[in-house]
Amino acid sequence: MSDAVGSLYGAPVGQRIRTRHLQQLKDRGEKWAMLTSYDQYTARLFDEAGIPVLLVGDSAANNVFGYETTLPVTTDELIPMARAVVRATSRALVVGDLAFGSYEEGPAQAIRTSVRFMKEAQVHAVKLEGARPLLIEAIVSTGIPVMAHIGFTPQSEHQIGGYRVQGRGEDAKHLIEAAHSCQEAGAFAIVLEMVPAAVAAQITSELGIPTIGIGAGPDCDAQVLVWQDMAGLRVGGGPVPRFVKKYADLATTLSDAAKTYAAEVRDGVFPTQDHSF
Ligand code: KIV
Numbered sequence: 015m016s017d018a019v020g021s022l023y024g025a026p027v028g029q030r031i032r033t034r035h036l037q038q039l040k041d042r043g044e045k046w047a048m049l050t051s052y053d054q055y056t057a058r059l060f061d062e063a064g065i066p067v068l069l070v071g072d073s074a075a076n077n078v079f080g081y082e083t084t085l086p087v088t089t090d091e092l093i094p095m096a097r098a099v100v101r102a103t104s105r106a107l108v109v110g111d112l113a114f115g116s117y118e119e120g121p122a123q124a125i126r127t128s129v130r131f132m133k134e135a136q137v138h139a140v141k142l143e144g145a146r147p148l149l150i151e152a153i154v155s156t157g158i159p160v161m162a163h164i165g166f167t168p169q170s171e172h173q174i175g176g177y178r179v180q181g182r183g184e185d186a187k188h189l190i191e192a193a194h195s196c197q198e199a200g201a202f203a204i205v206l207e208m209v210p211a212a213v214a215a216q217i218t219s220e221l222g223i224p225t226i227g228i229g230a231g232p233d234c235d236a237q238v239l240v241w242q243d244m245a246g247l248r249v250g251g252g253p254v255p256r257f258v259k260k261y262a263d264l265a266t267t268l269s270d271a272a273k274t275y276a277a278e279v280r281d282g283v284f285p286t287q288d289h290s291f
Contacts, residue, residue, distance in 0.1 A: 072113050240258075
């Protein structure tokens with residue numbers, strides 16, 4: 015990822031990852047990881063860890079605000095988070111997620127919301143759910159890179175009937191067509207969520223743009239996880255999906271830290287002279 019002269023995934027030292035670098039990775043067959051981020055500390059840590067793409071996802075709804083679904087979160091809630099993530103990073107390409115209800119009315123609304131993300135948060139791209147070539151084309155025509163997202167799309171969970179794998183059996187053909195329609199409309203990358211591994215592999219081999227899998231098997235060009243899932247911070251909110259791998263146990267670490275702090279205050283162990291003026 016990072017070579018001896020400090021270039022990151024092809025982006026020279028001190029420069030941000032661009033969509034063209036992601037395209038070059040696809041062309042060279044090199045895989046990469048994307049994470050969500052909603053605040054300055056995780057953004058800085060992930061940026062310094064060399065994660066090339068950070069998504070300020072509408073998953074902030076469940077993972078920050080405590081809503082049951084992604085539907086209630088608004089553009090006004092996401093933009094300040096996206097601004098913080100951009101300000102805390104110097105290398106990552108930051109993608110702002112268009113909230114449910116902020117783009118579906120048509121190209122004018124989709125452009126308006128995307129422009130808000132670009133101006134108010136200074137993100138480098140936006141993402142929207144569903145195969146919506148007209149909206150993708152409209153946003154791209156204004157000069158804003160668009161990441162598409164198909165398969166299971168959480169904003170449609172009530173229509174889909176819960177968290178269900180998409181593109182099985184006969185539906186595979188429709189999903190593959192949908193992926194092509196997003197590419198033809200100008201998307202620079204596409205998220206495939208909860209899609210059979212074989213279907214995701216076929217889409218990845220047919221498309222020229224990078225595919226980013228979440229529950230879509232090992233053959234996608236990239237992978238994405240919600241950071242709290244990846245780092246084991248999820249508490250409550252139902253079972254962790256099967257596609258998640260936990261790389262840390264932050265829930266236990268934080269809980270232990272809080273208990274130790276409380277006990278030390280109770281017992282008069284903290285603060286000491288060292289913490290006093
Ligand atoms: O909002 C989000 O976190 C997402 C990813 C799961 C792709 O859309």
